[in-house]
Amino acid sequence: MATNILMPALSPTMTEGTLARWLKKEGDSIKAGDVIAEIETDKATMEVEAVDEGVLGKILVADGSANIAVNEPIAILVEEGEAVPAAPAAAPAPQPPAQKQAPQKTEVASPTPKTEPAPGPKAPAPAGNGHDTSGERIFASPLARRMARQAGIDLRSLKGSGPNGRIIRADIEAARKGGVAPAAEARAPAAPAVAPAVAPPSAPPLGQAAAPAITAPHKLVPHTSMRKVIARRLSEAKATIPHFYVSMDIEIDALIDLMKQLNAKAPKEGPGAYAITINDLVIKAAAATLREMPTVNASWTDDGMVFYDDVDVSVAVAIPDGLITPIIRKADQKGLATISREMKDLAGRARAGKLKPEEFQGGGFSISNMGMFGVTEFAAVINPPQGAILAVAAGQKRPVVKNDALAIATVMTCTLSVDHRVVDGALGAQWLRAFKRLVEDPLGLLL
Numbered sequence: 433m434a435t436n437i438l439m440p441a442l443s444p445t446m447t448e449g450t451l452a453r454w455l456k457k458e459g460d461s462i463k464a465g466d467v468i469a470e471i472e473t474d475k476a477t478m479e480v481e482a483v484d485e486g487v488l489g490k491i492l493v494a495d496g497s498a499n500i501a502v503n504e505p506i507a508i509l510v511e512e513g514e515a516v517p518a519a520p521a522a523a524p525a526p527q528p529p530a531q532k533q534a535p536q537k538t539e540v541a542s543p544t545p546k547t548e549p550a551p552g553p554k555a556p557a558p559a560g561n562g563h564d565t566s567g568e569r570i571f572a573s574p575l576a577r578r579m580a581r582q583a584g585i586d587l588r589s590l591k592g593s594g595p596n597g598r599i600i601r602a603d604i605e606a607a608r609k610g611g612v613a614p615a616a617e618a619r620a621p622a623a624p625a626v627a628p629a630v631a632p633p634s635a636p637p638l639g640q641a642a643a644p645a646i647t648a649p650h651k652l653v654p655h656t657s658m659r660k661v662i663a664r665r666l667s668e669a670k671a672t673i674p675h676f677y678v679s680m681d682i683e684i685d686a687l688i689d690l691m692k693q694l695n696a697k698a699p700k701e702g703p704g705a706y707a708i709t710i711n712d713l714v715i716k717a718a719a720a721t722l723r724e725m726p727t728v729n730a731s732w733t734d735d736g737m738v739f740y741d742d743v744d745v746s747v748a749v750a751i752p753d754g755l756i757t758p759i760i761r762k763a764d765q766k767g768l769a770t771i772s773r774e775m776k777d778l779a780g781r782a783r784a785g786k787l788k789p790e791e792f793q794g795g796g797f798s799i800s801n802m803g804m805f806g807v808t809e810f811a812a813v814i815n816p817p818q819g820a821i822l823a824v825a826a827g828q829k830r831p832v833v834k835n836d837a838l839a840i841a842t843v844m845t846c847t848l849s850v851d852h853r854v855v856d857g858a859l860g861a862q863w864l865r866a867f868k869r870l871v872e873d874p875l876g877l878l879l
Contacts, residue, residue, distance in 0.1 A: 435484060436505040436520045439493075442471060442478050443789040449473050450498040450657070451506060460488050462509065469506075473657070477785035484509060489516035501571060503598065519575045519601075572599035579604040658753045669816050676852040677811050678860045682868045683841045684827050687713055690874045694768065706772040711747070711801050714824055715771055716877050719743045719763035721867045722797055728863045729796045731817045732853045738817075746795035746815060747775065749782045756782050757815060759795045768877065803827060809845040819854035822867075823847040 439449060450472040456462060467479045468488070489510035493500055500506065505520035570587045572580070576599045580587050585607050592599035655663075691708050699705045722729045722743045731738040743764040746757035758778035760771055781787050797819075800812040803826040812823040827844040834841075846867070850860045870876055 434489065434508055434510045434514065434517050435486075437468075437482075437507040437509055439500045439502050439504045439506050440471065440480055441502045442473050442480075443793065446473050446502060448499050448501045451493050451495065451500055452477055453495045454491060455479075456488050458488055458491055461512075462486060462488055472785070473789075478788065482509075486511050487514075489514070492520060505573065520573060570599070571597060573601065575601050576604050580607075583608055656753050658756075662754045665816065666813055669813050673814050673816065674852040675811075675814060676850050676855070676857055676860060677847055678850070678857065678864050679809065679811075679845060679847040680864050680868050681830075681843050681845050682871050683832070684710070684844055684871060685842045687871055687874045688827075688842060690877075698769070704769075706769045706776075708768050708772045709775075710803065710827070711799075711824075712768055712772045712775060713874065713877065714801065714822075714871070715745055715747060715760055715763055715775065715799060716766075716768055717867060717870045717874070718797065718799055718822055719745055719760075720870060720877065721863060723764040724866055725859075725863050727859060728820055728850070728855055730819045730854050731796070732819060732851055733817070737854065740796040743797070744795045746792075746798040746818070747778075748798065748800040748812075749779045751783050751785070756787065756792055757795065757798055758782050758787060758792050798822070799824065803844060809847065811847045812849050814849050814851055819851040820860070820863075821849050823849065 439451075442449065452470040452472045454469050456466070456468045462468060462482045463485045464482055466482045468482050469480045470477050471480050486509040488507060490508040491506075492508065493504075493506040508516060508520060510516055571592060572587055573594070577587070579585075579601060580590075580599075583604065585604060587599060590599050590603050590607055591597070593603055594600035687710065691710065691713060694708050698707060722745075726739060729740045729743060731740075742762050745760045745763045747760065748755055748757050758775075758781075760766070760774055760778075763771060766774075778787070778791060782792070795815075795818060798812070798815045798821040800821060801824040802810060803824055806826050808828065809825050810823050812821045814821050823846065825845045825847075827842045829840055830843045832839055832841045832843065846864065848860050848864045855863075
């Protein structure tokens with residue numbers, strides 16, 4: 433029996449995605465567990481495995497198709513020798529409720545000869561459109577949209593009986609039999625309401641400046657899903673989290689010497705090879721400090737303070753489309769070699785878009801290191817729902833005073849951004865002082 437292959441939900445927050453490419457073609461035999469396609473979410477490109485076996489009869493969504501809603505049919509799976517249907521199979525839906533609902537709408541409309549539509553003066557969107565006039569998406573299968581367009585049925589007047597309320601073929605057929613008002617009739621009375629929609633925009637609220645029009649020569653590059661998510665999360669973070677910043681200059685000459693000694697003894701080839709970086713040492717030092725002061729390893733919620741049992745450190749990695757934060761789990765319990773190997777693997781797969789959701793979702797504390805760019809100082813935006821993020825700048829040779837004499841030391845400036853609801857200013861300063869002590873005397877990182 434033919435079955436639909438649906439767009440999977442690859443993360444708890446995913447509502448739509450891009451079908452990057454098919455790894456199987458029509459006519460290929462598929463077994464459960466076979467990787468059949470690559471799906472791009474807002475954070476990564478992930479492989480999709482088949483859950484049933486059969487033959488890939490028909491591909492409904494081509495490579496590179498964007499904004500495919502979760503649970504939308506993307507292909508049809510058939511049994512060996514079975515004919516391929518021309519359209520996706522309709523999800524089983526109880527017909528009586530759909531049949532019952534349609535006459536009810538006719539019954540309300542028949543006694544009233546008025547031409548004014550019941551919903552109000554708003555003009556409904558065309559039947560084949562995926563959104564209503566308010567911009568809210570109407571969830572309907574491609575087949576249902578096509579059938580509604582041909583029959584002149586307004587999708588807004590229907591209640592879907594498919595998964596998650598999706599409008600499917602059975603709903604359109606029921607609407608035909610039940611006499612639901614066609615879209616053309618629903619639009620006719622509302623025609624006068626179209627004029628205000630194209631009127632000049634109203635003035636912005638008092639005290640708010642209107643966005644200036646872009647008149648200079650330019651090209652418009654549409655936002656990627658990742659960029660939209662980054663923009664939304666950063667806006668929410670700055671708007672809802674009271675940021676507080678604490679900065680300190682930290683000498684790292686001893687840290688550099690330790691790194692050189694460890695790398696000199698490290699295997700250069702084979703599965704156990706590693707090359708420790710300053711970033712690896714910073715991760716270990718931050719994790720050890722969080723274990724020493726667990727009240728910073730926390731998040732704010734309306735119900736109460738969340739204190740994390742594990743020290744999971746998110747590390748910002750720049751990728752072509754933006755930023756992603758893979759996580760070193762239980763970093764305080766891992767050695768430097770393990771942290772180094774894990775960080776190298778996670779960063780490589782992050783840039784290739786191959787991270788799994790559990791590898792970048794979560795974490796209780798973040799680190800953003802821009803030292804490789806020569807940045808002398810910066811403050812990072814907190815990654816919600818976390819309560820703190822450490823910004824690490826470049827190590828530079830600077831004049832310092834030691835024993836009342838001028839000397840030269842390699843110094844990096846670190847800035848701790850904290851959610852002031854979670855971490856008080858004094859607590860943030862104490863954490864940064866403990867971190868500084870450990871970095872400047874790094875032998876404790878080996879214990």
